[in-house]
Amino acid sequence: MNADQRGRIVADLLAHYDRHRRVLPWRAGPGETPDPYRVWLSEIMLQQTTVATVGPYFRAFIERWPTVGALAAADQDEVMNAWQGLGYYSRARNLLKCAKAVAGEHGGRFPETEAGLLALPGIGPYTAAAIAAIAFDRPASPVDGNIERVTARLFAVEDEMPGVKQELRRLAATLTPDRRPGDFAQALMDLGATICTPRSPACSRCPIRAHCAAAERGIAAELPRRAPKKARPTRRAVFFWLVRGDGAVLFERRPDRGLLGGMAMPPSTPWREGEAWGEGEALSHAPAPAQWTELNGVVRHGFTHFHFEVTVWAAEGETDAPDAIWARPEDFGSLALPTVAKKICRHALDDGTLL
Known part of the structure; x- marks a missing residue:
């Protein structure tokens, strides 16, 4: 895929996003400046959890702890109690540790770079890239499950997951624009959540259908391929x-x-x-x-x-x-x-x- 094709993909997808972006409680509206605290909190909550599940928890957290400083002052038992039902409870413990680090070591302001964000508790490569792109409009390339699926289909990558994850991250990074990288990342997420879905993707409604190698070959619904799951003990x-x-x-x-x-x-x-x-x-x-x-x-x-x-x-x-x-x-x-x-x-x- 050459630079002109990548440019058309970015332009077509951003135009679609400007018309059809999802309204989410943590997402800044058109013309609004994203709140890094809300972006961080939502990204931690959304790890291995659905948007529908996270919505009520996010609203409750924001109402109770509207700033990172307020959360940093909370007791761990309070945070764990508010988190119950979201699962993966190490996220809640690291959430509080991270809030304390931001409030105590960074003056209540999140670092703007991926490297700075990675130094905080509970923030890994994906989350650092998502915050850098969405909150600070840095040209970072977060790759979640939705973006993996879109990328696998766009480039017709037929190797099995999870072994192909690194290649999908590399390919996704080749699309990341210097202008509006945060909106582009969210546009890819929305595309995967609403059109390029795991089953029965709505290829006829896809704004980048013309650029999709898997759709052209008629194998979009088969990708990404996954190795058979092992039986759970x-x-x-x-x-x-x-x-x-x-x-x-x-x-x-x-x-x-x-x-x-x-x-x-x-x-x-x-x-x-x-x-x-x-x-x-x-x-x-x-x-x-x-x-x-x-x-x-x-x-x-x-x-x-x-x-x-x-x-x-x-x-x-x-x-x-x-x-x-x-x-x-x-x-x-x-x-x-x-x-x-x-x-x-x-x-x-x-x-x-x-x-």
């Missing part, structure tokens, strides 16, 4: 529902590093693949000596890389563990509970053995 655990005399239930905070880091959950055995836990080995991990009773049924939850099956054992008792968190059911909303913990709570409360 199943992990199993026993969770312990310990109820104190006043009706409060025991929770513990998971370590900051690792899956669901920093979130509150009832105590459990380790999570392991293979056979179910036997009674004796399971109860060796119980948080307190008590008359434990296994509740009927299994709680199932899907993580990205594995299925999760949970059985719940309940008892009345107490523990003097220094890191114990006690909460009555009416106060569960104040805890930063991941979705799987909420399922466990509903399962135990619906059983009604102790509460």
Whole structure:
């Protein structure tokens, strides 16, 4: 593809974007200056999460913490609680770390370069490029899933994902214009989200259809090609529902590093693949000596890389563990509970053995 073709692609796509851009709560309107805080916050939230899901969370965050300085002053538990339901909770912890770094080390202003942004907690190459392009109009080339798909089809790249990601990033960078790079990046994102969709792309409505090698060959819907997915393993655990005399239930905070880091959950055995836990080995991990009773049924939850099956054992008792968190059911909303913990709570409360 020569320079003239690239120039026509940029011009055609920007003209389409000017007429049909999506209205999103974090996106600056025509003639408006983008707010780097909103751009950053939305990009962190949108990692591995859909626009439809992020919208309400973004609005709630902006209402509660309208500036990066306000967010930097927040307590981690507050942020984790507000984040619950978005998943990938390391993002929330890094969100707060990044806000503190921007407020404390950069005077409340985000760096304008990819290199400067990459030095901040929780910002990787894609996010740095997206912020640099969208917030500061730097000629950077962010490549998300939508842009990967558009690029694979535009250049008819038939090699399988994920091995071809680096090549797609290289090809996408060849299109990045010096003028309006932020709008161009968002135009590519919108194209992938609304027209060049994963299934049944609407090629007849595409503003750059004339330049698309995959459409010309009739293989757009087949790209990008993906290697067959591996079957997800199943992990199993026993969770312990310990109820104190006043009706409060025991929770513990998971370590900051690792899956669901920093979130509150009832105590459990380790999570392991293979056979179910036997009674004796399971109860060796119980948080307190008590008359434990296994509740009927299994709680199932899907993580990205594995299925999760949970059985719940309940008892009345107490523990003097220094890191114990006690909460009555009416106060569960104040805890930063991941979705799987909420399922466990509903399962135990619906059983009604102790509460």
